[in-house]
Amino acid sequence: NAGVTQTPKFQVLKTxxxxxxxxxxxxxxxxxxxxxxDPGMGLRLIYYSASEGTTDKGEVPxxxxxSRLNKREFSLRLESAAPSQTSVYFxxxxxxxxxxxxxxxxxxxxxxxxx
Amino acid sequence: RKEVExxxxxxxxxxxxxxxxxxxxxxxxxxxFFWYRQDCRKEPKLLMSVYSSGNExxxxxxxxxxxxxxxxxxxxxxxxxxxxxxxxxxxxDYKLSFGAGTTVTxxx
Numbered sequence: 001n002a003g004v005t006q007t008p009k010f011q012v013l014k015t016x017x018x019x020x021x022x023x024x025x026x027x028x029x030x031x032x033x034x035x036x037x038d039p040g041m042g043l044r045l046i047y048y049s050a051s052e053g054t055t056d057k058g059e060v061p062x063x064x065x066x067s068r069l070n071k072r073e074f075s076l077r078l079e080s081a082a083p084s085q086t087s088v089y090f091x092x093x094x095x096x097x098x099x100x101x102x103x104x105x106x107x108x109x110x111x112x113x114x115x
Numbered sequence: 116r117k118e119v120e121x122x123x124x125x126x127x128x129x130x131x132x133x134x135x136x137x138x139x140x141x142x143x144x145x146x147x148f149f150w151y152r153q154d155c156r157k158e159p160k161l162l163m164s165v166y167s168s169g170n171e172x173x174x175x176x177x178x179x180x181x182x183x184x185x186x187x188x189x190x191x192x193x194x195x196x197x198x199x200x201x202x203x204x205x206x207x208d209y210k211l212s213f214g215a216g217t218t219v220t221x222x223x
Contacts, residue, residue, distance in 0.1 A: 035213075042119060042202065042213030043159070058210070090158060103149070104211070106158035 002026050006091050006107035013081045013114050021076040021110050023091030031094045032074035033058075033104065034066060036087040043090065049074055081114045088112070116141050119205050121214035128193050129222055135189040136217045138203030148179055148186050151202040153216065159202055162188075193221045 007022045025032065030051045035043040035058075045058030049068040063085060065077045074093075078085060088111050092104040121138045128134045140148075148165035163170065165177040165186050176189040186205075190197055198221045203214035 040123070040215055042117075042215045044213075045210065103161035103164075106160070108158055109156075 004091055004093055004105050004107035006089075006110050008110060009108060010111045011113070013078075013112070015081060015083060015114060017081050018077065018079050019081065020078075021089055021091075021112075022073070023075065023107060024073045025091075025093040025105070026072065027093060027095075027105065028071070029093035029095050029105070030071070032068065033092040033094075034064075034074070034076045035090045035092065036060065036085075037090060037109075038087050046076065046089075083114045086112060086114045117214075118142060118207065118212040119203055119214035121203050121217045123215060123217060125218040125220050127220045127222065130193055130195060132193050132221075133189065133191050134193055134219055135187060136201070136219075137185050137187045138214050138217075139183075139185045140203075140205045140212075141184070142205070142207045143181075143184060145184075145205045145207050147206040148177075149204040149206075150175075150177060150186075150188050151204055151213075153200045153202055155200075159213075162201070190219070193219075195221050195223060197221050 004025045033048040034046040037043045044060045047066040049055045052071045067075045091107040094102045094104045150162040151159040152162045153159045163172045165179050169178045174191045178187045200216040200218045202216045205212045
């Protein structure tokens with residue numbers, strides 16, 4: 001059971017470089033999410049996609065873009081990486097919507113360092 | 116003020132002990148509530164939903180107090196495997212807000 005797969009698991013970038021974090025889920029979920037987690041803070045939502053073909057900003061979208069490529073895949077792009085984007089990034093998916101009894105399933109995370 | 120606040124701990128308890136901790140939330144209109152568990156450097160995983168009437172799942176009991184806007188988690192008969200960070204999660208207007216987590220360490 002793969003669940004939610006994120007690549008890469010680790011990455012070091014220089015300031016100003018760009019990169020794309022990949023996320024794929026095999027649970028046929030409609031909704032997908034990107035979070036970042038920093039020490040002493042809860043997970044913060046960057047962007048989400050309620051369904052294929054739609055994306056919306058979360059709490060901390062600045063400096064990021066996303067693409068919902070198809071129902072399975074949701075990518076996060078850093079166009080010009082900054083040290084403040086050093087973080088652990090989690091992708092998640094859920095069957096539909098936010099609340100009720102729809103738990104979010106998380107990937108293993110991508111540990112990103114910007115020098 | 117943060118939407119969800121938790122005592123970071125750590126709570127250091129011996130095996131077999133009972134440990135309990137709370138989480139407070141700021142939005143009185145919050146709709147649903149969860150506890151997630153996160154092991155060191157791993158992804159969060161749903162531990163349990165929290166219902167208005169309170170609910171149990173084995174050794175874990177969750178309570179919701181809407182009047183005082185807090186959620187609690189109690190772990191009975193602690194096991195070494197319960198060592199983790201417990202994240203309080205609140206659903207506000209279809210957006211999940213995560214607390215920073217409460218760390219529990221169970222010692223032999």
